[in-house]
Amino acid sequence: KVTQHIEKANGKPLFSFEILPPLKGQNIQCIFDNIEPLMEFKPPFIDVTYHREEYEYKELPNGLLEKKVVKKRPGTVGICSAIQNKYQVDAIPHILCGGFTKEDTENFLIDMDFLGIDNVVALRGDAVKSEIYFKPEKEGNTYASELVTQISNLNNGIYLDSDLQNTNKTDFCIGVAGYPEKHMEAPSLDSDIYFLKQKIKNGADYIITQMFFDNQKFFDFVDKCRAAGITVPIIPGLKPISTKKQLNLIPHRFKVDLPDDLIMEVVKAKDNEAVSQIGIEWCTAQSKELAKAGIPVLHYYSMGKSDNIRQIASEVF
Numbered sequence: 001k002v003t004q005h006i007e008k009a010n011g012k013p014l015f016s017f018e019i020l021p022p023l024k025g026q027n028i029q030c031i032f033d034n035i036e037p038l039m040e041f042k043p044p045f046i047d048v049t050y051h052r053e054e055y056e057y058k059e060l061p062n063g064l065l066e067k068k069v070v071k072k073r074p075g076t077v078g079i080c081s082a083i084q085n086k087y088q089v090d091a092i093p094h095i096l097c098g099g100f101t102k103e104d105t106e107n108f109l110i111d112m113d114f115l116g117i118d119n120v121v122a123l124r125g126d127a128v129k130s131e132i133y134f135k136p137e138k139e140g141n142t143y144a145s146e147l148v149t150q151i152s153n154l155n156n157g158i159y160l161d162s163d164l165q166n167t168n169k170t171d172f173c174i175g176v177a178g179y180p181e182k183h184m185e186a187p188s189l190d191s192d193i194y195f196l197k198q199k200i201k202n203g204a205d206y207i208i209t210q211m212f213f214d215n216q217k218f219f220d221f222v223d224k225c226r227a228a229g230i231t232v233p234i235i236p237g238l239k240p241i242s243t244k245k246q247l248n249l250i251p252h253r254f255k256v257d258l259p260d261d262l263i264m265e266v267v268k269a270k271d272n273e274a275v276s277q278i279g280i281e282w283c284t285a286q287s288k289e290l291a292k293a294g295i296p297v298l299h300y301y302s303m304g305k306s307d308n309i310r311q312i313a314s315e316v317f
């Protein structure tokens with residue numbers, strides 16, 4: 001369990017990272033190729049994201065639109081099981097409210113339990129492209145806090161079907177998302193932290209943050225969480241910039257700020273190779289400061305790339 005890994009580390013910062021399932025049609029070898037260069041830094045756990053279905057519309061010859069449901073990156077739980085078997089490290093599937101009924105969620109958790117997966121990150125998920133706002137399934141969870149309650153219930157042997165109560169109890173360690181610069185839909189950081197606390201009250205064991213590029217935002221967020229009575233570990237999420245395009249993409253997609261100094265360095269870089277080097281240096285400096293401040297785990301968003309994370313880890317761990 002993540003919380004046990006943190007306890008065992010006794011204050012020494014741990015290295016962990018997140019990977020994406022490959023696009024449908026690709027082989028699991030690309031996952032192993034992503035992981036392998038990072039294993040020497042002994043990650044106690046690796047996160048695997050979950051990607052819900054999207055709707056695509058195809059125009060038919062008669063002018064009508066055909067709606068197609070596509071799932072581009074399936075395989076989250078299968079990948080977790082394969083990682084655990086191959087590397088003997090804990091793999092953590094992300095699970096969403098979006099696209100799942102409570103029954104689907106329960107069955108997903110039972111699969112995980114049977115595969116020996118003891119950790120999960122509980123998330124709401126974003127709106128799909130065709131929606132303006134996130135819409136839950138008819139019989140699904142609306143907020144991550146409700147999903148946390150469902151997982152905690154299962155840990156206590158409380159199933160949706162009352163005939164099954166007190167049969168097999170699961171034992172999941174539950175992570176949830178936190179946003180140092182607030183979640184994009186939240187009217188304020190304080191209200192976002194108020195609801196973050198709800199996730200902890202409902203049974204979440206730790207928080208992993210959205211990426212940030214200015215450590216002061218993380219430190220202020222931790223202070224605010226502590227002042228609000230949140231005592232669980234808060235794990236920073238870190239992402240090294242690697243392309244010029246990300247200067248526009250990251251603020252747009254994740255609603256996080258990039259510091260002016262970083263922006264200007266990237267703007268002046270002659271190519272993406274130079275950008276990648278800037279990203280590595282920036283993220284290494286962030287990591288060193290966080291490690292020095294006694295942060296228990298540094299968690300990297302690999303997004304399918306490991307060479308830059310490898311260079312950072314070799315400087316920090």
Ligand code: FAD
Pocket residue numbers: 048049050051052094095096122123124125126127142143144145176177178183184185186187191192193195199208209210211237
């Ligand atoms: P919630 O905690 O439910 O919060 C969503 C919004 O609702 C917030 O603005 C919050 O303030 C507000 N809110 C919460 N409860 C209430 C309430 N009771 N009443 C009113 N407002 C409320 N997405 C994926 O699709 N797959 C992934 O694998 C994935 N992994 C992620 C990992 C991390 C570490 C992070 C930070 C994000 C990840 N995401 C992933 C993105 C995430 O799904 C989105 O950011 C999503 O929009 C919010 O999810 P959440 O769990 O934070 O939602």
